[in-house]
Amino acid sequence: MRQDRIARLRQLLETRELDAVLLAGSASLRYFCGFSGSDGALMVSADAVIFLTDSRYTSQAGQEVVADHIRQYSGKVEGIAGLIGEQGWHRVGFEAEAISFALAQRLQGQAPQECDWQPLGQEVQALRQRKDAEEIRIMAAAARLAGDAFEEIRPTIRPGVTERELALALEFAMKRRGAEDKSFDFIVASGERGALPHGVASQRRLAAGELVTFDFGARWQGYCSDETVTLALGEVPAQLEEVYHVVLAARRLALEQVRPGVALRELDRVARDHIAASGYGPFFGHGLGHGVGLEVHEQPLVSGRSEAVAEIDMVFTIEPGIYLPGAGGVRIEDTIQVTADGYRRLTCLPKEYSVLPV
Structure with a gap:
């Protein structure tokens, strides 16, 4: 079930010509990786699914999350920006309806300068409108x-x-x-x-x-x-x-x-x-x-x-x-x-x- 959902998300990456997408809304996190906590982030590329959270939720994520990797950060912005730089992603889509303008600005300031941030509107939510x-x-x-x-x-x-x-x-x-x-x-x-x-x-x-x-x-x-x-x-x-x-x-x-x-x-x-x-x-x-x-x-x-x-x-x-x-x-x-x-x-x-x- 999760693989099918990730596959549809990856089709969106291809359509929008993105290297990766950043999800942070609670509904998206639960839908695409199973996380039910209140703070975390999911980054999906063509070949990796990586979940990030802080020490409050590491154990919970280990029990719930379906992903290739689970990473713990001490600061959310630094953790996400660091991953983007590490992976060499240049064109990153983000869930604009779930990520505040202030957080988006901080991410842009911390990520590599060559990173091109692309807001995703209702395209992400549209992937959930047909229920299994x-x-x-x-x-x-x-x-x-x-x-x-x-x-x-x-x-x-x-x-x-x-x-x-x-x-x-x-x-x-x-x-x-x-x-x-x-x-x-x-x-x-x-x-x-x-x-x-x-x-x-x-x-x-x-x-x-x-x-x-x-x-x-x-x-x-x-x-x-x-x-x-x-x-x-x-x-x-x-x-x-x-x-x-x-x-x-x-x-x-x-x-x-x-x-x-x-x-x-x-x-x-x-x-x-x-x-x-x-x-x-x-x-x-x-x-x-x-x-x-x-x-x-x-x-x-x-x-x-x-x-x-x-x-x-x-x-x-x-x-x-x-x-x-x-x-x-x-x-x-x-x-x-x-x-x-x-x-x-x-x-x-x-x-x-x-x-x-x-």
Whole structure:
């Protein structure tokens, strides 16, 4: 598995005419060499895979890392620059989204003057957008874990409880089931706060007659889950129930279009057109979805700006929403795997309109 990933990275080296590439982002390190610590670097050339870290992680690297060589440095910049000089690499690509401008400048100052540094944008992340069978197994397990935790706390969703109390209860329920961490700060947005697409849980108390949106995920074996449900607390205003069914239909229409070869912007268009035709076009501002994997937001982008097409074993979200300022909002989200004949839903909670007792 690692050899296949390194082979694809080496194809990038050839395409960009690079002597070596420097990776430092935690997702890239885990993906290409297996390292799960918080500080290290991986340098890959046509004939060598070399992992570098400091004394805090040398033993861990020895247990986890798959590489030709593991080297310990006392200073990160000096260790990387020294290796470049030692190997005589002249054209080095670096993971620009994971290496800060300050670190890049220090590396340029320490490395041999003839070294030509080439920033790599999303090319590196693009190598991770098609998942293998083991990745998909882990992501499905993470989604089940998160879904089971949500079902555990569902009876506690009632008027008077705060959004933050529910978010904490959900996090604890996930961790009791073995989650390494949450995928992101949970969104729990009730009542008028439902109009905030990223309404991180607050001290607001839930009340009867309103909607509440939960956007949550678990991290397990390094991989993320991501799912959103919106529930009604008793009977809600007719417009909010209508909005729910509009969003639910937009989700269904988009899912029906998923298949290998379809343009991802087409999925966004189908959902957006339905919401617009229902009179709520101005209230759906974000893209339809995003890739999920070692990071909760990664390639591919599913939006009107996307240039990607669906490929077998891509994993991404479908999450249409409508947000009415001062009234509330609805978002419904699933994470799916593209299959040969359509899609497989990795998230598992039901998405039909659900009314909780008050």
